[in-house]
Amino acid sequence: MKRFVKKWRYPLFRTLMLTAWALLAGFPIFWITSTSFKPDNEWHKWPPVYVSKNATLDNYRMVWPIHQTGSIFVTPDQKGHGVAHESVTANKPWHALKNSLLIALSSTAIAVAFGTLLAYGVSRYRILSDTRMFQLLVLRMIPPIVVAAPLTLYYSVLQLMDTASGLIVVYFITSLPYAVWMTKSFIDEVPREMEQAAEILGASRWQTIWEIIFPLIRSGVVATFLFILILTWSEYLLSFILSKVDVVTLPVQLSKYEGSTEGRVYGHQAALAVGITFPLIIIGIFIRKHLVRGFTFGMVKR
Amino acid sequence: MTASATETAAGTGAAPARGSRSRGIRIFKWTLLTPLFSLFFFLMPVFLLQLYFSLHSWTIYLSSWWDADYAGFDLFREVLTESRFYWAFARSFLFAGLSTVGCFIIGFGLALLMYRPFRGHSVFYVLFILPMLTVPIVISYTADMLLFRSGPINDIMSFLAGTEIRFTWLANPNFAIFTIIMLEIWNWTPFAFIIMLAGLSSLPAEPVEAARILGASRLRIFWEIQIPLLRPVIFLALILRFLEAMAEFPKTWGLLQGGPGTSTETIPVYLYIVTWRAFNVSKGAAASYLVMLLMIVIILSAIYVLRREKKALDALYEKPAGGGEA
Amino acid sequence: MKKAHVSRRKFLKGALATAVAAPALLRAGGAKAGPEEDRIVKASKKYGKASLNGMMWALYWRNYPRLNTEFKGLTGISMDQVNDVPNLLIPQRAMAEAISRSGKFDIFHVESMMIPSLVAAGLVEPLDGYMKEAGFKLEMVGNFASFMKYQDVTYALPTDGNVCPQFIRKDLFENPDEQKNFADKHGKPLKWPETWEDELEIMKFFHRPDKELFGFGGLRDKENSSFWYWMYLYSAGGFPFSDDAEPTLTTPAAEYAADTFLARKQVSHPEAAAWGSPQMIPRIVEGKIFSAQYWDGIIARIEGSPTPTTGKWLYGVPPGSKFSGRLIKRAFSAPVMGLIVNKLSPRKKQAAMWSLYMTTAKNSTEVVAHPTMTFHDPWHPVHMTAPEVEKVYGGKAGMESIRKSLLVTTPPPYVTGYQEFKEAVDKNLSEAYAGRKSGKQAIKDAQEEWGKIVKKIGKARIKKEIPYYKAMMPKMDVPT
Structure with missing residues (x-):
């Protein structure tokens, strides 16, 4: 018995603690998912409704309209007025999704591409000293709110306001430090002998990068790409300040519920939030193993 | 520094060096550095404009920016004599400090429980990283749904405690900032967890084994072997988290806009209000410069610490395994 | 007509x-x-x-x-x-x-x-x-x-x-038992409130937090506090500027307004300090609020389609104040x-x-x-x-x-830099409401901040605007 207790005490303790935190970590996500299926009379009910017995897809239909003709805000009409007219904002969530995809994907791709090259240079030719490498992180660490006003003016002069390229450039800049740091930690692990061999065989430097290094660090580059995608995808402030009508992104689209005078439309918010969050969660689960490596900035030797 | 430089030279210079080759390398280096320089030149005007704003008194609706009056350091003086600015700073430090420590303790604790594989490991792992993948603005709305007085959190707490609890999470001026800190901890514990897990799993097994054979207690092994070996990772987790927390905006703003009263007004919220509510761009710019300066000081000291730790680590691993510390 | x-x-x-x-x-x-x-x-x-x-x-x-x-x-x-x-x-x-x-x-x-x-x-x-x-x-x-x-x-x-009419719960207000209890307690019949003091008395009577019924449903957060404050101030005969563009936020009328503003804390929901419209409107519609001055859009929200309180509200003009020596009623539109x-x-x-x-x-x-x-x-x-x-x-x-x-x-102060003036008042009042300072201190601090804002915008500019701002005030004391 005593031995049994001794053997199982720690695993039991571990499972308990881990389960407790897993519940804490998962609960808000469970709640938002569950709320997105609730009909409107259950949004603020007391006692709270945990899983709706009257689950409905109405919230999704409202927020993510499939038919281009319906206006998202026209609720089923009680008094007979026609709602046949298309609202200009009807397709906004899809429009925002398109923008988010375009901006996040391309800025991330550019950042990772340049980041990888820089990282290669740093790793093999020390084009940046250690100090410079750390200083690169400053780019990421300055709160974006600090530069919002001059950036607005600057972008207006450059005609970059409300353009996808404007946002792509900004996100390229803010994510470059992470891109360099993460890919460098992967490149550092590639043995140099292979490059030397390639060089002796007469390969050019670019060939070496593309044909020797890149295949070896591919999974790391994928991890970096996806990690930066997460950060770019959720960025709110810069996107809010630098967009007008054309390049509204999903987080900005969601923010319009701030101070909504018709009351907290929890169900609609939740349906939109699920749409924003779940792609990330799927990506995150997909790259979970890579995240570990990417995050440690070479501080951990494997 | 010198050691690694020679190492690089040794690494790349195995083939006999020729003039054309070194020229080729130079061209190659500069090709790689070009994007960085263009970035620098692209960004220059932003910081120059910011400097211009902070030295001229410009409120958006009062004049055009190009003919704003020169104000010298008046705006800096105005910001520095404003108690609101200091309060915002204090709150930001409290917010960043406590949330960093919280994230770290929980993340480290979880990592300690998780670093040896067991059944169900990957299920927990996936659940634990979920919060980090949630968009911050979504978190602020979710928190609003969860935390109001007759919301699910109070319901669950009432259930657990057996009596009805109606705790005021958001409207209590003394507690609101802690609510936001808890959200930040929830959001970013995965970050500390992942880093610490990576750190723990990469620790060499030999020193621990040796100590165990010598009869050291688990606690002693933890404090005297594992912690010292993990120091660089710990610093990294703390510093990165602290810096990101100093800039946190969407959650704080989305949930309480700095209220109730001003009890959650952190530096980013203060800057937002000054620049985009009062449209006092110059004062915002001056405050931004002060914040930037402080952040740079923090970052530089962080860099100093990180570099020292990294060097120590590199030195440690250059020695035969299991050497030194144990 | x-x-x-x-x-x-x-x-x-x-x-x-x-x-x-x-x-x-x-x-x-x-x-x-x-x-x-x-x-x-x-x-x-x-x-x-x-x-x-x-x-x-x-x-x-x-x-x-x-x-x-x-x-x-x-x-x-x-x-x-x-x-x-x-x-x-x-x-x-x-x-x-x-x-x-x-x-x-x-x-x-x-x-x-x-x-x-x-x-x-x-x-x-x-x-x-x-x-x-x-x-x-x-x-x-x-x-x-x-x-x-x-x-x-x-x-x-x-x-x-x-605009913000007065909302009072009809089912409670016209309930004979409640009316009798009120008359017994206060020695006078339960009547539609004419002054802020009347309103407070009635709200106190109906404030039953244990039954999820809260006396007052106005906003007290950082974005909206000032709207209510102007209403109290104007009804007390106050005005936030002198003709010479000096802020007058520390006059007796302004103090009265701040006191009226803060007095409603005792009959408000404990979370009111963090609530804006998104949180307040559902509570009003669900019947957890007894009385409020609130934007008229909610009348349509309550009456336009079936809700828990459809048909259960009385609507009227907000109470006023006799502080200036005569009864003045004011509403706000902002x-x-x-x-x-x-x-x-x-x-x-x-x-x-x-x-x-x-x-x-x-x-x-x-x-x-x-x-x-x-x-x-x-x-x-x-x-x-x-x-x-x-x-x-x-x-x-x-x-x-x-x-x-x-x-x-x-209107709120209709002058250049409105958002900045508003922010100063909102900030100080909501701090006072949160218990961080007294009402007197709040308006004193706001006065000081306004002084700086006036100086920055230029006294001459504000001075020129004040007659127009004054002209926006209603011509009658009590509407007919």
Whole structure:
């Protein structure tokens, strides 16, 4: 018995603690998912409704309209007025999704591409000293709110306001430090002998990068790409300040519920939030193993 | 520094060096550095404009920016004599400090429980990283749904405690900032967890084994072997988290806009209000410069610490395994 | 009511078309495809087609698509892109436009208190010329039209009256048991409150937090506190500036207003300090609030479709104060939303015509009376009697409370830099409400901050604005 207790005490303790935190970590996500299926009379009910017995897809239909003709805000009409007219904002969530995809994907791709090259240079030719490498992180660490006003003016002069390229450039800049740091930690692990061999065989430097290094660090580059995608995808402030009508992104689209005078439309918010969050969660689960490596900035030797 | 430089030279210079080759390398280096320089030149005007704003008194609706009056350091003086600015700073430090420590303790604790594989490991792992993948603005709305007085959190707490609890999470001026800190901890514990897990799993097994054979207690092994070996990772987790927390905006703003009263007004919220509510761009710019300066000081000291730790680590691993510390 | 001089034929035409015989309606020519609309369409045609960009919250925009399509068919001018931004953020976005001066937006749907600042920023097109050209006359209840003007020039066209009548729970207030208990306790009958003190007494009586019923449902957060404060201040005969542009926030009337503001904490929901409309409206609609001054849109929310409290509210004019020696009742209207045309836009002429078309008596009635919408609240004299508006606002009682409240409605400080003045008051009052400082200290601090703001904006500028701001005040003490 005593031995049994001794053997199982720690695993039991571990499972308990881990389960407790897993519940804490998962609960808000469970709640938002569950709320997105609730009909409107259950949004603020007391006692709270945990899983709706009257689950409905109405919230999704409202927020993510499939038919281009319906206006998202026209609720089923009680008094007979026609709602046949298309609202200009009807397709906004899809429009925002398109923008988010375009901006996040391309800025991330550019950042990772340049980041990888820089990282290669740093790793093999020390084009940046250690100090410079750390200083690169400053780019990421300055709160974006600090530069919002001059950036607005600057972008207006450059005609970059409300353009996808404007946002792509900004996100390229803010994510470059992470891109360099993460890919460098992967490149550092590639043995140099292979490059030397390639060089002796007469390969050019670019060939070496593309044909020797890149295949070896591919999974790391994928991890970096996806990690930066997460950060770019959720960025709110810069996107809010630098967009007008054309390049509204999903987080900005969601923010319009701030101070909504018709009351907290929890169900609609939740349906939109699920749409924003779940792609990330799927990506995150997909790259979970890579995240570990990417995050440690070479501080951990494997 | 010198050691690694020679190492690089040794690494790349195995083939006999020729003039054309070194020229080729130079061209190659500069090709790689070009994007960085263009970035620098692209960004220059932003910081120059910011400097211009902070030295001229410009409120958006009062004049055009190009003919704003020169104000010298008046705006800096105005910001520095404003108690609101200091309060915002204090709150930001409290917010960043406590949330960093919280994230770290929980993340480290979880990592300690998780670093040896067991059944169900990957299920927990996936659940634990979920919060980090949630968009911050979504978190602020979710928190609003969860935390109001007759919301699910109070319901669950009432259930657990057996009596009805109606705790005021958001409207209590003394507690609101802690609510936001808890959200930040929830959001970013995965970050500390992942880093610490990576750190723990990469620790060499030999020193621990040796100590165990010598009869050291688990606690002693933890404090005297594992912690010292993990120091660089710990610093990294703390510093990165602290810096990101100093800039946190969407959650704080989305949930309480700095209220109730001003009890959650952190530096980013203060800057937002000054620049985009009062449209006092110059004062915002001056405050931004002060914040930037402080952040740079923090970052530089962080860099100093990180570099020292990294060097120590590199030195440690250059020695035969299991050497030194144990 | 005043009789309008109209010909019999015109009268008949109007009556047949709308079945509303209000003289004001006829004066405005509100018949189907009425002459006013025809004039606007005619005037628009010479400017040619245009595809407009607007900045408007989707919750407002949703009333316009039909009219937008109609106007497009008639003139080729239509709003094709709408930047969906909540009201609170539009001033910021508009100012960002003042920085970038791009002319990308043609119309801002922004609160009218921003007009002085936006005019100072050179962003607003005066509309009087267009109004004259199209034979358009802006009519609003009471003194309300002055909210759309700045120094006698019209800069905005209203879309939303947003006044705050008094709401009191009918089922509780008229319950004989409650009335008896109240009379027993206070030695006087339970009557509709005439002063803030009466209101507080009644709210205290009905404040039953253990039963999830809270006496007061006004807002006390950082974004909205000042709105209530101005109402208390004006009703006490106070005014926030001296004629010499000195802030007067520490006068006895201002102290009284701060005390009135803070006294409501004892009968408010404990979470009120963090609540804005999104949180408060559901509580009002669900019946957890006994009394409030709140935006009239909720009348439509409560009465326009079945809710837990449909038919359970009394509507009237907010209480007043005898602080000045006589009873003065004041309501507040803020934010009053209006359509503002961007001066820098190359399509400003078409944008102005579009805005005029949306604001005619007939078309604005359609907008205000939209059955599923509650965001556009009545402001035109025609709205007050139009049956379709009445239907949405649950009958005569609600409409009468809106009309009467509009007669004594007041603006927040209508001066350049409004947002900054507002922020200072909001911040200090909400801090006091949160228990961080006394009411006296709060207004003292606000006074000090206002002093700095006045100095920055320039005393001369503010001084010039004050007579216009004063002229916006209602002409009567108590509405009839």
